[in-house]
Amino acid sequence: MNMPNISIKGKEYQYDERDVILFTEGLIGLPGMRRAVLIPMAEYAPFCWLASTEDERNRFIVVDPTLIYADYQPRMPEIFDGTDLKLLVIVKISSDWEQTTVNLRAPLFINPEAKKGAQVILSESRYGLAESLPLN
Amino acid sequence: MLVLSRREGEKIVIGNEIIIEVLSVTGDGVRLGIAAPKETSVHRFEVFSEIEKANQAAEAASGDLESSTALENLSAKLKSQQ
Numbered sequence: 735m736n737m738p739n740i741s742i743k744g745k746e747y748q749y750d751e752r753d754v755i756l757f758t759e760g761l762i763g764l765p766g767m768r769r770a771v772l773i774p775m776a777e778y779a780p781f782c783w784l785a786s787t788e789d790e791r792n793r794f795i796v797v798d799p800t801l802i803y804a805d806y807q808p809r810m811p812e813i814f815d816g817t818d819l820k821l822l823v824i825v826k827i828s829s830d831w832e833q834t835t836v837n838l839r840a841p842l843f844i845n846p847e848a849k850k851g852a853q854v855i856l857s858e859s860r861y862g863l864a865e866s867l868p869l870n
Numbered sequence: 871m872l873v874l875s876r877r878e879g880e881k882i883v884i885g886n887e888i889i890i891e892v893l894s895v896t897g898d899g900v901r902l903g904i905a906a907p908k909e910t911s912v913h914r915f916e917v918f919s920e921i922e923k924a925n926q927a928a929e930a931a932s933g934d935l936e937s938s939t940a941l942e943n944l945s946a947k948l949k950s951q952q
Contacts, residue, residue: 743932743933751873759911762921762922762925763918763919763921763923763925763926764922764925764929774897775941775945777941778938779949791929792929793929793932794925794929795928795932801948801952824924824925824928825928826924826927826928827928827931827934828934828940829934829940830940831892831939831943831947834944837879837921837925837928840924853921853925854911855911855913855917855918855921863921863924864924869944869948869951870945870947
């Protein structure tokens with residue numbers, strides 16, 4: 735099967751058209767980020783790229799927050815019917831790893847079956863939008 | 871921008887499903903009640919604007935090539951914690 739290519743920061747990756755996730759409303763402030771693929775970083779697991787298939791500028795580093803914060807349990811949004819939703823947060827990487835933060839206030843919910851996603855602003859304000867990583 | 875004048879208890883409707891009611895007006899504050907479909911997100915603009923900036927900053931930071939060293943460190947630390 736002919737798999738399409740996607741270029742992420744100068745590297746080429748292949749993806750399956752069936753794995754494209756539709757963010758019907760885009761990301762917050764980025765309404766054009768509608769069709770995206772999740773590409774695991776082989777060298778830097780568990781981090782992944784979330785990359786738009788339509789705009790080469792829309793490249794985000796994301797991670798499953800439950801691997802980092804054992805007690806992070808945001809309320810699932812009602813936008814999707816209650817299936818197993820995948821949870822991701824956007825990472826703001828810094829060349830100094832200790833300055834790297836993640837946005838726990840506006841996580842991404844993805845329905846892997848329906849291939850639909852949305853960024854949701856939580857009403858639980860105890861979660862910050864630039865939380866540092868509890869690593870040492 | 872459309873500008874409408876409303877009094878307490880009066881409403882406006884946006885599209886077919888979103889209804890905004892002026893609940894009360896006190897001093898320079900206005901309390902609004904918003905009825906919208908559950909898939910429509912409603913937030914104070916300040917919150918929306920903060921998240922927008924955070925998204926843009928994260929997107930810009932992901933282009934930093936030096937950050938791969940940071941990713942390498944973070945990845946190693948996360949793996950060693952598991």
